Each structure stands twice: as structure tokens, then as C-alpha cells.
Amino acid sequence: MRPPVNIKRRAVLPVTAMAVVVVxxxxxxxxxxxxxxTWGAFTYPAAFLVTDLTNRLVGPRMARGVAMVGFALAVVLSLWLADPRIAVASGSAxxxxxxxxxxxxxxxxxxVWWLPPLVASTVASVLDTTVFFSLAFAGTGLPWLTWALGDLAVKLAFAVLLVAPFRAVVSLAETRRLAGVR
Incomplete structure (x- = not known):
């Protein structure tokens, strides 16, 4: 069964954002x-914002779909732009x-509105950092443990900082929905 056109249209922005963030x-x-x-520590936390906004505004089913499509696009594009080990580690994490x-x-x-994005991003950041850095850099001789700690610190800081944009986007979407604007 094919999803209605409006669901496909609603997925374009989050899927595109997810692919851009991950790549x-x-x-x-x-x-x-x-x-x-590494510089990647400053861009990746936006992936959790995209997921949480999609989850709040459209629901968990769409959020999972965005994650799956974003994952596929990001891995394919990352294989072209990054080392294959990084692409595989990134996809897994x-x-x-x-x-x-x-x-x-x-x-x-x-x-309360701020708890779901804050807790979900925090817990997921720990898992993401552990899986990514151990698969991407373990055994390479690079300082991956300290990179992982630094990366996690940045992700945790962004989990707190991105609560405000989360609230702003959700409030704007709810206002537009109440006004009947699509």
C-alpha cells in the first residue's frame, strides 16, 4: 500500500536534513x-533534533522512516565522501x-515538553558515540578515546542547547496547524 502524497511530501524536508547532517x-x-x-562533533547533534522534531510533529512511524531513508542516503553518500570504515561505523551507530x-x-x-528531546538525545548520544568511535577508529593509532569523550561532551551540550530550537519549531508548527496553514 502506497502512503498518501502528503506523507511523502512531509518526509522530504526531514529526510533531506538528516542526509545533509550525517554526510x-x-x-x-x-x-x-x-x-x-573533530569538526564532525559540531554538526552531528542536529540529527537528533531532526528525529525529535519529526517524532513530535508527525509521529514515531514517520521518524523511523526518516531515520531509515536518511541512513540509506547517508551511507551511500558517505562511502563516496569519507573512508569506508567511517561510513560503515556511522551507519551502524x-x-x-x-x-x-x-x-x-x-x-x-x-x-513536560523539554524532557523527551533532552533525555532521548542524551541517551542516544552515548550509544552513538560508543558505537561510532569504536568501529571507526579503534586500532588505528589515532586518539579515538579522547575524540569520543570530546564528541560526547559536545553532543551533551547540544542536547541542552537544541531544546530551545525544538520548542520554537514545535510552537510554530502548532500555530500554523491551528491557523489552518499547511
Whole structure:
């Protein structure tokens, strides 16, 4: 059964955003800032924002679909732009952490507005960082443990900072919905 056109149309923006975030992060993770950070640490947290907004505004089914399509696009494009090891590690970490984010968010959906995105992003960030850095860089001689710690610190900071844009986008969407604007 094919989904209605409006569902497909609603998925274009989050799928595109997810692919852009993941591909840019996979490219930027190849460039260290120092022994604690790579440039990818500053772009990847937006993936959790995309997932959480999709989950809140359209529901967990659409969020899972966005994660799956975003995952497929990102892995294919990352194989072209990044080392294959990074693309595989990213795909593995991405899929596990995004599905965890969606599940945690959904369980907390009825709580105070800021709790689902904050807790889901935090828990998923720990899983994502652990899986990605251990698969992408273990055994390479690179300072991957310190990169993982620095990356996780940035993700946790962004989990807090992105709560405000989450609220703003959700409020705007709800206002537009009440006004009958599509």
C-alpha cells in the first residue's frame, strides 16, 4: 500500500536534513581540531533534533522512516565522501542511536515538553558515540578515546542547547496547524 502524497511530501524536508547532517558529519569527522575533538562533533547533534522534531510533529512511524531513508542516503553518500570504515561505523551507530532516540522520546512523549528531546538525545548520544568511535577508529593509532569523550561532551551540550530550537519549531508548527496553514 502506497502512503498518501502528503506523507511523502512531509518526509522530504526531514529526510533531506538528516542526509545533509550525517554526510557532512562523516566528512568533517576526518578533520581533527585537536586530540579531543573533530569538526564532525559540531554538526552531528542536529540529527537528533531532526528525529525529535519529526517524532513530535508527525509521529514515531514517520521518524523511523526518516531515520531509515536518511541512513540509506547517508551511507551511500558517505562511502563516496569519507573512508569506508567511517561510513560503515556511522551507519551502524546512526541506525542504533536514532531508533533508540525515537523509542525513548516516544515513551516520554506525554511528559513536560523539554524532557523527551533532552533525555532521548542524551541517551542516544552515548550509544552513538560508543558505537561510532569504536568501529571507526579503534586500532588505528589515532586518539579515538579522547575524540569520543570530546564528541560526547559536545553532543551533551547540544542536547541542552537544541531544546530551545525544538520548542520554537514545535510552537510554530502548532500555530500554523491551528491557523489552518499547511
Amino acid at each position: 557532512s558529519s562523516n566528512y568533517l569527522v576526518q578533520f581533527p581540531i585537536n586530540d579531543w575533538l 546512526f541506525l542504533c542511536s536514532q531508533l533508540l532516540d525515537i523509542t525513548v522520546f516516544n515513551r516520554l512523549r506525554q511528559r
